[in-house]
Amino acid sequence: MNLSTKIIEKLKGIKKPALAIYPIIIIITIPSLLIINTIWNLKSFGRDANFIVRHQAVSIAEVLAPIIKEKISSPEDLKRLLEEVNASNEDIIKASLLKEKEGDFTIYVSTKEGGLQETEMAALNQLAKGFNQPIAGLTYDPNLRKDVWNVVTPIVNDESGNYFLKVVLDTKSVSEILSRTTKDSIVILVILVVVTIILIANHFVFYLRSLRTKQLEELDRLKDEFISIAAHELRAPMTALIGYLELLRGKLAPSEVEKIKPDLEILNSLIGDLDSLINELLDVSRIEQGRFQVNLVDVKVEEVIQKVVNIMLPQAKQKGLDIIFAEVNLPSIKSDPERLRQVFTNIISNSIKYTLEGRVDVRAEVEEKFVKITVKDTGIGIPGEELTKLFSKFHRVKDKKTIDVRGTGLGLWITKQIIEILGGRINVESIYGTGTSVIITLPVGRVL
The missing domain is CATH 3.30.450.20 (PAS domain)
Incomplete structure (x- = not known):
């Protein structure tokens, strides 16, 4: 469950009672404060006036008493x-x-x-x-x-x-006291009026925000529901399409298959893209609904990385790139090997996509109680203004050099969510025109 979902859940329980109680508090509080202010000023005036008059008269009497006696x-x-x-x-x-x-x-x-x-x-x-x-x-x-x-x-x-x-x-001196008291009263009254205006304005702002929150909550629910339904509905025809392609291969002679091989490869590539999109949509739906499951077992991270590198190697060679991973002996960590494979596949695949020439280096090491994995490429890099939006849903880096690179903008968001669920962190460092480094840290101990 992400932060926005948590906030919405908390607002569910407090917004309706608050909207009912808030105006009542204002209606009771403001008149009460005005009455208290009036009573306080009257008492203050009477106390000050009597004190000054008595003090002045008694002082005169004390001075004159011995002289009068004489x-x-x-x-x-x-x-x-x-x-x-x-x-x-x-x-x-x-x-x-x-x-x-x-x-x-x-x-x-x-x-x-x-x-x-x-x-x-x-x-x-x-x-x-x-x-x-x-x-x-x-x-x-x-x-x-x-x-x-x-x-x-x-x-x-x-x-x-x-x-x-x-x-x-x-009563001149008393009038001066009354004038000061009146000024104090006016100041307090102005403050109370300002506070009242602020309270009422805040009430309307809170009310409008609560309505907005309710609308966003409903949109969020409809979006999740749509993503879940759409992904499941797409799965069935895609599976049927794969079956029909295999059936077509079986019915055609080898020579005929060879003739349409480029078309079959394009179809397989498109089916692969569709399969990735469906999986990503399902992952988004599960993560946002808090249904994303992980299976924690003892995992050798270097073995998972090596398998991913081996799978990605043909794609890299096709672009004339090298993938270098120096094998190391790392301690086992408590994690989900399938989810780790998904994470490393996404990161390394992105490095290959956005690197036109050069290499992709994958390095793993132990740093205190964490395993640190760095995927560094010599690609086009990421502009500074794009780094803060890199892990946003549906966000893709806008660059004319990568306009032909296909993607949904969900991969990095899903990757970040998975890493955080596994108790780790992900960070990106990049220099535009030079290359990018993606740093992942995973805890060695058990994830709570």
Whole structure:
């Protein structure tokens, strides 16, 4: 089973549930993230605003507390002090010192005129019950026509009464916080929108790819089915044709056979090509469907090579080529001798086909835990851009010198698949115009 088939098999199990779940995840996730973002920003704003206002007011109170205690008997000095504080801090609208005695609150000193509102009185009564707790509240000021922060902090608690510092703060600093929070919120919102768009786009891409995968899967199945049926259907008429040729030979006189010998040789050659095509188509079908069988036994590689060389020798001599194989004593390997014969026949046959003059050298040697077989020729070579596509199905090297060489473009693909099934590797090195070397490595040990 090749890589594409494995990927298709994996997608079979995951694509349908994923297509159903993916939109649901998007629909649930995006609103949830928006709600979480809003809640987080509101809490962040409230926390930051309260912290800054309280911190600012309490800091002012802490600084003024000892001075106010010293000047508590001098309202004029206290008013001047508060006015200086008011003038030094642009966020302070008004500063007042309140006095409480027996639940009655009065303005002791203030930088601006104006009495206490009923709502303030209620809050101050609560403050008096828990003297050490400062309070802060956001209220609308009708005179200023905007929201302001009222922060009241306990200062003095003695026999003369309880004194509280009330500071009215502008919401300018809070507005700045809100502005920053809004910017952060917008940035997060933009990110969420972008993420949503990407998720939805990915969903459609995934959906389209899954449809494409399904179509490819169906085409792959139909192709395998067609190849298998076509190969088997071709086998029967080819066998009948061989039988009729033999019957014709038997009926003709030797002299008549001699006259049509060239035609018979052409027919035999064409039948051989057809037989090779059928076998290749059947091998492709078995390999892609995972039905390709190998029979592992102890094999002497050099003996298999020698037999193939002996078979190929007449073809080489016919082109004026030499095939040289130096016999060596190699360790036995666990492999399939019939499949090895198929591999070496294909490689050596290709070397002869694409070599116009010179020789084909076959060398075998042991390299660590592998047997390495190199088939080197002095042929036309392979262009660099063709090397990466050499083991693709139906691919043939485009060269005007080999335009008459017949082939299907399946041989090298089948060869590579067989070698990998046997646990080996194949590599091709070539210099265009000089020659090609095919290197095969096979493991000495058992193939798992």
